[in-house]
Amino acid sequence: MANFEGLNSITLNPGDELPPLASGRMRLYNMMFCPFAHRSVLYISKKKLPVEVINVNLMEKPDWFVQRNPLGKVPMIEHDGKVVFESLIVNEYLDELFPETAILPTDPYERAQQKILVERLSSVTAAFFAFMMNKDGDYKQAKDGMKKALENAESLLVDDFYGDIAVWPIFERFPIITLNPKFGVKKFPGIKYPKLSAYIKRMKKQPEIKAVMKPIELHEKFLKSAWIEKNPDYNLGI
Amino acid sequence: MANFEGLNSITLNPGDELPPLASGRMRLYNMMFCPFAHRSVLYISKKKLPVEVINVNLMEKPDWFVQRNPLGKVPMIEHDGKVVFESLIVNEYLDELFPETAILPTDPYERAQQKILVERLSSVTAAFFAFMMNKDGDYKQAKDGMKKALENAESLLVDDFYGDIAVWPIFERFPIITLNPKFGVKKFPGIKYPKLSAYIKRMKKQPEIKAVMKPIELHEKFLKSAWIEKNPDYNLGI
Numbered sequence: 001m002a003n004f005e006g007l008n009s010i011t012l013n014p015g016d017e018l019p020p021l022a023s024g025r026m027r028l029y030n031m032m033f034c035p036f037a038h039r040s041v042l043y044i045s046k047k048k049l050p051v052e053v054i055n056v057n058l059m060e061k062p063d064w065f066v067q068r069n070p071l072g073k074v075p076m077i078e079h080d081g082k083v084v085f086e087s088l089i090v091n092e093y094l095d096e097l098f099p100e101t102a103i104l105p106t107d108p109y110e111r112a113q114q115k116i117l118v119e120r121l122s123s124v125t126a127a128f129f130a131f132m133m134n135k136d137g138d139y140k141q142a143k144d145g146m147k148k149a150l151e152n153a154e155s156l157l158v159d160d161f162y163g164d165i166a167v168w169p170i171f172e173r174f175p176i177i178t179l180n181p182k183f184g185v186k187k188f189p190g191i192k193y194p195k196l197s198a199y200i201k202r203m204k205k206q207p208e209i210k211a212v213m214k215p216i217e218l219h220e221k222f223l224k225s226a227w228i229e230k231n232p233d234y235n236l237g238i
Numbered sequence: 239m240a241n242f243e244g245l246n247s248i249t250l251n252p253g254d255e256l257p258p259l260a261s262g263r264m265r266l267y268n269m270m271f272c273p274f275a276h277r278s279v280l281y282i283s284k285k286k287l288p289v290e291v292i293n294v295n296l297m298e299k300p301d302w303f304v305q306r307n308p309l310g311k312v313p314m315i316e317h318d319g320k321v322v323f324e325s326l327i328v329n330e331y332l333d334e335l336f337p338e339t340a341i342l343p344t345d346p347y348e349r350a351q352q353k354i355l356v357e358r359l360s361s362v363t364a365a366f367f368a369f370m371m372n373k374d375g376d377y378k379q380a381k382d383g384m385k386k387a388l389e390n391a392e393s394l395l396v397d398d399f400y401g402d403i404a405v406w407p408i409f410e411r412f413p414i415i416t417l418n419p420k421f422g423v424k425k426f427p428g429i430k431y432p433k434l435s436a437y438i439k440r441m442k443k444q445p446e447i448k449a450v451m452k453p454i455e456l457h458e459k460f461l462k463s464a465w466i467e468k469n470p471d472y473n474l475g476i
Contacts, residue, residue, distance in 0.1 A: 071358070084350045086357055096346035108334035112322045119324055120309070 003044065005052040007212065008032065011234035013057045018064040021078060026051050029065065029076040031058050031234065033222040035125070038169035038212070039087040040075035043094055045208035046165065047101040059232055088118070088166065103165065118166045120156055123149045125170045131177060133227060139183060146177075150193060157195045168203055171196075172213060176220045241282065243290040245450065246270065249472035251295045256302040259316060264289045267303065267314040269296050269472065271460040273363070276407035276450070277325040278313035281332055283446035284403065285339040297470055326356070326404065341403065356404045358394055361387045363408045369415060371465060377421060384415075388431060395433045406441055409434075410451060414458045 007030070012018070021027050028044065028051050030037045044051050056065050061072050068083045069076045076085040077093065084093045095102045104111050127142075127149035134142035153167075177185045189196045203209050218237045226232035245268070250256070259265050266282065266289050268275045282289050294303050299310050306321045307314045314323040315331065322331045333340045342349050365380075365387035372380035391405075415423045427434045441447050456475045464470035 082347050084347070084354070086354055089350050089353045089357070092353075093346055093350040096349065108331055109320050109322070111334065112327050112331040115327045115330075116322070116324055119327070 003048050003050050004041075005050075006055075007041070007053045008238045009053065009055055010238065011055040011057050012062055014060050014062045016062060018054070018062070021052075023080060026077065026079040028053050029069070029074050029078065030055050031074045032238075033214075033219065033226075033232075033234075033236070034058070034074050035169035035173060036073070036087040037075040038172070039166050040077070040090045040094075041212050042165045042168060042208055043091045043103065045211055046103060046206075047094060047098060049094065049098065049101075055234065057234055088115075091166070117156060117158075121153055121167045124153050124167065128170055128174060128177075131183075132223065143184075150189065150196065154193045154195050157199050164199070164203060165208075168209060171200055171203070172209075173216075173219045173223075175216045176223065179216070179220050241286050241288050242279075243288075244293075245279070245291045246476045247291060247293055248476065249293040249295050250300055252298050252300045254300060256292070256300070259290075261318060264315065264317040266291050267307070267312050267316065268293050269312045270476075271452075271457065271464075271470075271472075271474070272296070272312050273407035273411060274311070274325040275313040276410070277404050278315070278328045278332075279450050280403045280406060280446055281329045281341065283449055284341060284444075285332060285336060287332065287336065287339075293472065295472055326353075329404070355394060355396075359391055359405045362391050362405065366408055366412060366415075369421075370461065381422075388427065388434065392431045392433050395437050402437070402441060403446075406447060409438055409441070410447075411454075411457045411461075413454045414461065417454070417458050 011032070026049065028037075028040060030041065030053050032055055056062065056074060058072065058074065065076075066072050068078065069085050071085065073085060075087055075090050076083055077090050084090050092104065095104050104114060127146045131139070131142040131146045175188045177183050178188050189200065191197075204213075214237065222233060222236050225236070249270070264287065266275075266278060268279065268291050270293055294300065294312060296310065296312065303314075304310050306316065307323050309323065311323060313325055313328050314321055315328050322328050330342065333342050342352060365384045369377070369380040369384045413426045415421050416426050427438065429435075442451075452475065460471060460474050463474070
């Protein structure tokens with residue numbers, strides 16, 4: 001996307017100098033494989049905001065990052081001495097700052113419904129991580145949890161909603177579960193989830209999704225480096 | 239508060255009839271001891287909105303409640319066929335619906351900072367519940383967690399912020415920890431937390447806090463009935 005500068009730039013580590021940020025410029029602190037930062041990347045992508053990106057090592061955090069954000073999490077936005085973090089707060093902030101490209105509806109009731117939907121779909125994220133980090137061997141419980149979360153998503157998804165961006169990052173990563181035979185999952189989402197399938201199909205056509213989508217093998221490789229090898233390969237794919 | 243009708247009314251159970259809601263009227267579904275519902279009660283109290291209250295049994299939920307809110311949680315707002323739930327979403331919705339009494343600042347950056355603060359203070363709620371439900375006997379770990387959360391709050395609290403309402407419910411309940419000798423906590427918050435003490439002192443003077451504050455013994459009694467006896471006494475104190 002022409003609006004991003006440095007989206008796939010080398011990750012900065014402790015000791016690396018932080019480039020100065022010009023007045024009036026907006027910067028996104030990002031980690032290329034973080035699903036929460038991905039939410040703001042998609043938002044910025046859809047709003048076509050000119051943003052420069054700094055990719056940050058989240059395992060060993062540079063001082064200048066922790067100074068700006070004591071939680072040490074991405075996404076974080078910085079401009080003119082102001083910093084905002086937490087993905088949903090960042091996205092709402094961007095809508096309020098640039099209302100001409102607002103993604104959340106302006107009607108209070110519609111806004112509230114969209115936010116509730118995002119909240120209710122958050123169980124999908126929890127279930128995905130529980131599944132991937134499951135250690136019980138047979139995946140029975142983790143699979144039940146995942147099934148419940150996906151059925152919940154199937155019942156909730158509507159044709160078009162602001163939250164589609166907020167939940168997409170986890171659905172982009174979800175097919176990872178089909179790559180490892182030990183999980184015993186052949187297809188995702190499969191015929192049992194027609195609404196979810198339609199949602200995924202629709203989302204994959206959106207320019208803002210396509211522009212920053214990563215191959216599923218890359219997502220898997222990163223997760224392995226981070227969770228199994230405990231040595232996240234932040235620069236994978238560049 | 240004159241703006242509430244039925245704030246301390248008898249809790250409705252499955253089988254109880256839901257009174258009709260007149261057009262143009264706003265209703266809050268509440269549970270008298272729920273700290274999350276308390277957030278919206280305080281918000282409504284501060285905004286002086288005329289609201290009728292239905293107290294709901296959350297252990298055995300009436301059908302009409304689950305039909306309106308599949309999560310079965312309070313607070314929930316209903317008016318003119320519209321329902322909104324999740325405490326922070328409800329409160330923002332009320333601000334958007336009645337901007338003349340808005341509590342969140344209108345400046346986007348200030349708004350974002352206030353929301354971030356609420357998020358960062360949420361560890362206090364988690365620590366309080368972990369402490370109260372702790373089963374390890376010596377409370378060492380739970381106490382460490384609580385200390386960390388309170389030190390975090392001490393470092394974050396600022397003189398005046400919208401989030402004061404969002405975090406008050408947990409601080410109103412916190413002194414419960416001084417009531418049971420086995421916890422080994424004599425004072426709350428104590429001299430180590432001057433900012434937290436000043437915050438609590440300031441909050442206790444606010445009319446909207448005073449109007450709906452409950453004696454600490456009542457909070458303790460309810461928690462005991464709910465967590466130890468597994469038989470929540472929803473009508474305590476009325």
